[in-house]
Amino acid sequence: MEGQKNKPVLEVEDLCISFEMYGKGLEKYRLEMVHHLSLTVNPGEIVAVVGASGSGKSLLAHAILGILPGNAKVEGRLAFCGQCLDSAAQQKLRGRDIAFIPQSVEYLDPLMKVGKQVLGTGARREKKQRMARWKQVFARYRLEESVAGLYPCQLSGGMARRVLIAGAVMEPVKLVVADEPTPGLSETLAKETMENFRELAAEGCGVLLITHDIDLAFQVAARIAVLYAGSVMEIAPADDFSGDGSALRHPYSKAFLQALPQNGFCPIAGSQPYAGNLPPGCLFAGRCPKRTDACAGKVEMRTLRGGEVRCIYAE
Numbered sequence: 001m002e003g004q005k006n007k008p009v010l011e012v013e014d015l016c017i018s019f020e021m022y023g024k025g026l027e028k029y030r031l032e033m034v035h036h037l038s039l040t041v042n043p044g045e046i047v048a049v050v051g052a053s054g055s056g057k058s059l060l061a062h063a064i065l066g067i068l069p070g071n072a073k074v075e076g077r078l079a080f081c082g083q084c085l086d087s088a089a090q091q092k093l094r095g096r097d098i099a100f101i102p103q104s105v106e107y108l109d110p111l112m113k114v115g116k117q118v119l120g121t122g123a124r125r126e127k128k129q130r131m132a133r134w135k136q137v138f139a140r141y142r143l144e145e146s147v148a149g150l151y152p153c154q155l156s157g158g159m160a161r162r163v164l165i166a167g168a169v170m171e172p173v174k175l176v177v178a179d180e181p182t183p184g185l186s187e188t189l190a191k192e193t194m195e196n197f198r199e200l201a202a203e204g205c206g207v208l209l210i211t212h213d214i215d216l217a218f219q220v221a222a223r224i225a226v227l228y229a230g231s232v233m234e235i236a237p238a239d240d241f242s243g244d245g246s247a248l249r250h251p252y253s254k255a256f257l258q259a260l261p262q263n264g265f266c267p268i269a270g271s272q273p274y275a276g277n278l279p280p281g282c283l284f285a286g287r288c289p290k291r292t293d294a295c296a297g298k299v300e301m302r303t304l305r306g307g308e309v310r311c312i313y314a315e
């Protein structure tokens with residue numbers, strides 16, 4: 001365990017996720033949705049994964065947790081604190097060392113009172129200890145004890161979100177995977193949720209924050225990975241996303257930043273390519289003002305100015 005102290009809490013290496021699909025005449029084919037994705041999360045670090053919807057962000061979260069549907073195929077390497085994160089390990093670690101904060105509060109059981117859901121079965125603790133921890137997490141996330149007796153449909157959006165986070169951290173987790181934890185929340189509550197992640201990171205927990213909200217990601221993350229059509233385009237220190245984004249390396253990251261309302265809301269023409277009809281070479285080529293014929297060749301991730309980028313012309 002000593003040797004694992006400085007290891008990344010999460011390593012994702014060359015991850016590809018594909019699905020078995022049925023075409024015309026029930027002909028089977030495989031559709032790859034996530035392509036050669038690599039990233040790491042260190043203990044005490046918040047890494048945000050941002051991208052438009054359909055870029056593969058949630059698939060990444062579900063692959064780490066081992067909760068993809070049965071027709072999915074995962075290739076590449078996943079590791080938790082240096083140990084292979086295969087399906088047996090995922091099953092063992094999920095809810096114990098790895099917590100999942102899902103996108104939707106529909107993950108709460110509508111027929112069970114929320115107190116019982118947060119308390120869980122907690123195999124690692126005696127009931128007395130679990131009750132003590134339960135009181136701690138309720139207090140920490142400003143949930144009155146009376147909330148325990150409510151059903152999910154009786155909670156406000158913000159309260160339900162706090163219940164989900166409370167349930168996720170009942171055990172002393174080392175990694176939190178949060179999949180779009182803020183939609184539907186007011187700006188104040190979204191900021192509060194980010195503050196909760198910052199506290200978890202300060203306690204040494206690694207946090208993988210999946211979000212479309214680059215503004216929020218920028219406020220708490222140390223590094224931000226930008227996904228486009230299932231591929232990482234850039235991984236950069238969060239500071240590079242400040243100002244006009246001139247410190248960024250990839251044309252898509254810059255465009256993503258400039259499309260924010262506070263940056264003038266300048267969307268780029270075109271749309272993300274469909275997984276079944278990807279262009280050769282750079283997946284962003286169809287929308288990139290800098291493309292040349294060379295962009296149709298292989299475009300690998302490379303390190304550049306303290307970050308990583310998938311663009312042959314980035315400098």
Ligand code: SF4
Nearest residue numbers: 282288291295311312
């Ligand atoms: S590789 Fe070419 S098309 Fe892709 S982002 Fe860079 S310049 Fe644009």
